[in-house]
Amino acid sequence: MMPIETLAPAKVNLALHVTGRRADGYHLLDSVVVFAGIGDRVRARPADGLRLRIDGPEGAALQPDASNLVLRAARLMDPAGRADLELHKRLPVASGIGGGSADAAATLRVLGALWNRPLPPVDVILKLGADIPVCLAGQPARMRGIGEDILPLPPLPENAALVLVNPRVPVATPAVFGGLARRDNAPLDPLPGRFPDVRSLAIWLGAQRNDLQDAACALCPAITQVLAALQSTDCLLARMSGSGATCFGLYETQAHAQAAAVSLRRSAPEWWIQAAPVLREQPPVERDLNHR
Ligand SMILES: C[C@@](CO)(OP(=O)(O)O)[C@H](O)COP(=O)(O)OP(=O)(O)OC[C@H]1O[C@@H](n2ccc(N)nc2=O)[C@H](O)[C@@H]1O
Numbered sequence: 001m002m003p004i005e006t007l008a009p010a011k012v013n014l015a016l017h018v019t020g021r022r023a024d025g026y027h028l029l030d031s032v033v034v035f036a037g038i039g040d041r042v043r044a045r046p047a048d049g050l051r052l053r054i055d056g057p058e059g060a061a062l063q064p065d066a067s068n069l070v071l072r073a074a075r076l077m078d079p080a081g082r083a084d085l086e087l088h089k090r091l092p093v094a095s096g097i098g099g100g101s102a103d104a105a106a107t108l109r110v111l112g113a114l115w116n117r118p119l120p121p122v123d124v125i126l127k128l129g130a131d132i133p134v135c136l137a138g139q140p141a142r143m144r145g146i147g148e149d150i151l152p153l154p155p156l157p158e159n160a161a162l163v164l165v166n167p168r169v170p171v172a173t174p175a176v177f178g179g180l181a182r183r184d185n186a187p188l189d190p191l192p193g194r195f196p197d198v199r200s201l202a203i204w205l206g207a208q209r210n211d212l213q214d215a216a217c218a219l220c221p222a223i224t225q226v227l228a229a230l231q232s233t234d235c236l237l238a239r240m241s242g243s244g245a246t247c248f249g250l251y252e253t254q255a256h257a258q259a260a261a262v263s264l265r266r267s268a269p270e271w272w273i274q275a276a277p278v279l280r281e282q283p284p285v286e287r288d289l290n291h292r
């Protein structure tokens with residue numbers, strides 16, 4: 001049987017407000033989340049046991065053991081389920097673009113297709129990671145609660161493109177939340193009915209924030225350098241995603257983003273730098289016709 005696979009795209013928090021904290025310590029968020037046209041790939045095929053193989057340029061940072069979110073997602077779906085799973089890892093680990101959450105969501109989607117099973121309920125999925133419900137939705141969304149409340153966004157402009165830059169310093173999400181000076185910030189401003197172009201999106205986003213950015217910069221000063229480097233390009237907005245350290249620049253077209261990525265690579269060859277469009281739809285689950 002042909003393998004089933006899908007893209008596990010990078011998640012980008014274009015804005016991320018921390019609006020409160022629950023009794024269990026988890027923070028209440030109000031975030032604009034989009035997905036970029038770059039990510040890991042998760043592939044599944046039938047087997048007589050459950051196995052995971054990892055390759056790809058960022059694969060060396062991970063072990064294919066029970067701690068891996070791919071195997072945790074598979075076991076969550078069916079503790080006795082059988083499949084050969086492959087993870088092609090391109091997204092840096094622990095970098096604020098939700099690679100592990102994207103992999104878990106992609107695993108649930110491909111195994112749902114392979115095993116012909118419905119997805120587990122959101123309260124169960126949330127236990128794997130607060131970012132997994134939005135990654136399962138896979139389309140531009142407003143995310144609230146600790147990550148369980150997902151609403152569609154007004155239509156985004158067609159051309160919006162990003163450059164993602166990671167200084168190759170992993171940042172631990174709990175440490176960033178722990179370093180917050182305030183946890184009771186205002187929610188996002190009201191959203192307009194539509195964003196007619198990328199500039200209008202950038203203007204609206206410019207009035208929002210990432211409330212984790214200062215705490216992350218204090219833990220990882222390289223983030224400040226990444227933001228300055230992005231700001232020196234012709235981006236409309238530069239900001240950190242999630243708990244960092246990856247930052248994004250927002251550009252009017254993919255051509256602008258690609259040109260900026262080329263010049264950033266020249267000045268900082270040691271950073272992870274990728275230009276990618278903002279995806280407007282969830283990547284499909286595919287039968288891999290070319291795979292042998
Ligand atoms: C901050 C965000 C924003 O999208 O992105 P990343 O930086 O991870 O990409 C997410 O909320 C991260 O989601 P995720 O990475 O799935 O987090 P989890 O594994 O559930 O939680 C890791 C730790 O982060 C803290 N945490 C996470 C989510 C949340 N709403 N409040 C929290 O306080 C908790 O300390 C928790 O133990």
Ligand SMILES: Nc1ncnc2c1ncn2[C@@H]1O[C@H](COP(=O)(O)OP(=O)(O)O)[C@@H](O)[C@H]1O
Pocket residue numbers: 062067068069070087092093094095096097098099100101102103171173242243244
């Ligand atoms: N398949 C996976 N990909 C990435 N990280 C994983 C995976 N499985 C487990 N992890 C663990 O999850 C943690 C968060 O990883 P990741 O989702 O990449 O970061 P972030 O949430 O900051 O974007 C890391 O510490 C990593 O060890």
